[in-house]
Amino acid sequence: GDSVTQMEGPVTLSEEAFLTINCTYTATGYPSLFWYVQYPGEGLQLLLKATKADDKGSNKGFEATYRKETTSFHLEKGSVQVSDSAVYFCALSPNTDKLIFGTGTRLQVFP
């Protein structure tokens, strides 16, 4: 069945470091891909999305490109801040209303 695989965390970085969180997926057809972020004590919120191959989603300095050939949707940010510390979830929507989530990757950014 459809699934999402994320890199294990936590990812620990110093402020202004470059961030990559890997995400690969398995799906039939052409799903939409998402990154959601969960700040401490809060629910998830949409960070960015891409709906077709080669689309790049971007928001708040984060980017991810829908790579059909490698079935990947890696999240990147050029310079992280302490306020980016959160749990990041990669997700896909396989041509339905449903969202299928990865296990989440905790990011910790230190000053």
Place this chain on the structure above:
Amino acid sequence: EAQVTQNPRYLITVTGKKLTVTCSQNMNHEYMSWYRQDPGLGLRQIYYSMNVEVTDKGDVPEGYKVSRKEKRNFPLILESPSPNQTSLYFCASSFRGENTEAFFGQGTRLTVV
């Protein structure tokens, strides 16, 4: 303000004592769902509803019930809670369609002893 409201935020209960977690959204969304979040497992869908009076099982429905009598409300019912239902629960809502953004409540942390 557009939001999904869950109550309570925290709940400790005993095995077998029926409980309800409420969820309400003010965005006129057709689609609503419940997830549970467990360490190492991410979010797993419990039940979902595509519209009023239409509900269906998600991936982990055992031990849960839902109802959708009104568009804005989607309560989660645990008729006889067990310790393995100790978890963090999220309600979410969205418009129909695969590309739409899902809005999440702040979560309900449930402990069953």
